[in-house]
Amino acid sequence: MQAMRDVLITSADGAPTQRHRLVASTDWDEVQHWCRQIYLPYDATPAGPARQPNAVLDAMQIGQLTLSRFSYGVPVHLSGFDEGAGIGLVLTTLQGAVRHWSSGRTHADTGVGDSYLVDLSRAHYRLDADALHLQVNLTFRHDAMAALHQRWFGCPADERMWARAYRFGGAQSSWMQLLGYVCRCITEMPDAVQHGPLGRHLEEMIGVHLLTQWRQQLDAPTSPTLHSLAPRHVLTAEQHIRDRAREAPTLSALASHAGVSVRTLNAAFREYRQCTPMQALRDARLAGVRADLLAARPGARVRDVAEAWGYAQLGIFAANYRRRFGESPSETLKRRA
Template sequence: MEAIRNVLVTDAQGQASSRYRLVASSEWDDIRQWSDRIYMPYSVAPTGRPRRPDSVLDATRIGHFTLSRFKYGIPVHISDFSPAAGTGMVLTTLRGTARHWTEPNAFADTGVGDAFVVDNSRTHYWVDFDENHLQINLTFEHDALAALHERWFGRPADESLWTKKFRLGGANSSWISLLAYVCNCTTEMPDAIGGSPLGRHLEEMIGIHLLTQWRAQLDQPSQATLHRMAPRHVLAAERHIREHAHLAPTLSELARASGVSVRTLTGAFREYRGCTPMDTLREQRLQGVRAELLLAGKGTTVRTVAAAWGYVNLGLFAAVYKQRFGELPSQTLGIRN
């Protein structure tokens, strides 16, 4: 993940670089001026109380793809993507979480290393990003990807293919490996990735990988999570969990933050989320630890990361972590280092 984490903001010598910086601003109009160009026109609004963004956008071209690194710095809801732009996106989560809405009552969540694919010129889509989000995105031109499909697969893609929206990737997936290679090339050979042979090579690799994944969705589509509109106290508890998970709040604290009793809150979570508030908190903490381990710098230990998320018994934590992710936290840290 290091190559992905550092792309567009460090040079080949590992020094900080602003070569690809397009905007760093807290003004919505400044951000929109560039986001409309790099992605497409869309509507964005802060989630919760009104806040000014702390946004940074870096980007470069790889063939017809645009590789970008983007954050708003606050929780946001994004919708009304313009189909007239003729573009789509592959959004890979580098930090934080995102909820990608595929229908009014269905979504797919992405954490660190997960990606989501959507052709905004052919289907509707909206997304919620949390406060800590950081995305490595690839914007593609529909016509270019459609031509690539016809050239490699011998016929035009069925129109239904482009309406499929789906999650792919994961920390050890082929998508992350490919993206890391693309990012390494971008960092090490920045002048050779535009329209050069290397740039065309990367463009073909990315395109074929995405199209292969896309075609598989016709036979075995990913299942979205069905969502029922939860009452306000459930949403308040979820917000408190997102903002304070590292402090390991108690069930009573969650109930107080939600303005209801423990019994009411627990019952609502079971009805609308199919789990308890503490199940949700446990998952948020484990995902937080995993994200930090995957992005950790040299010298970081499992103990220090676990302690920062409120885990005191390291042995018990390691057992719970392995049960959830299929590997020990030390193995996750080893992937990074």
């Protein structure tokens, strides 16, 4: 999973990079402009009290595929996907949770390490994502995937296949191992992936793997409601983190608020979020600082914003911030709205 978390924001030597950065913004129009370029036209609506996004989007081409790393930074509802664009998506959840709606009340939930495949030119789709969501997405063209099916399977795909959207993957699945390998290649050899035969090789591997699993869905479809996202004590702790991130609650305080032991809370976060509660808290605090930097008044200083969040060791704070967002706090401050 670490290779997927690092992809597009970390260079081969482990240093943060903005080489693939397309946008980091609190402006809906700017964010949606780039989303239309990388994905397709659709409608995005904030789903919570935060009305501005805190979005970061990085992307690169792998042949005719586009791999992107994206988060709105706030809870969102996405709908109105343009069926005429001829686009499909593979959405993989690295953090937080996403609910994927295929029709009516039918949905599938993805947690950390799960993917969801949908051909938006053939299937109805909408989604709800929580405030902590972070995705690695693959964008593909329907006609390119159809041609790949013809080439490798020797016949056109069954039209019913394209209309089937489904959840798949899991932390130990062959798909996640393949996606992790692709992400490592991007980090270690970005030019070879983007411009050389390695990229074409990866594109074929990804496409054939997806088509193979897609074909299997006709005979053994995945239930749309296989699992719940997380137990109540995880969701309660996450809400407390969102509400009290500035106060930096202790692990004991989080467990007490959730009504479970520290051991139980740690185990549940590791199982359902692939991190510890304190890692989730650190990410939430850094995201809060970033939001304040982007909304800061002229003349504001990074030191003042960081200290307001309780950061005393500014050097350590800045290093963690750069590792998380791929830019320094001062660079974020310069881009404030």
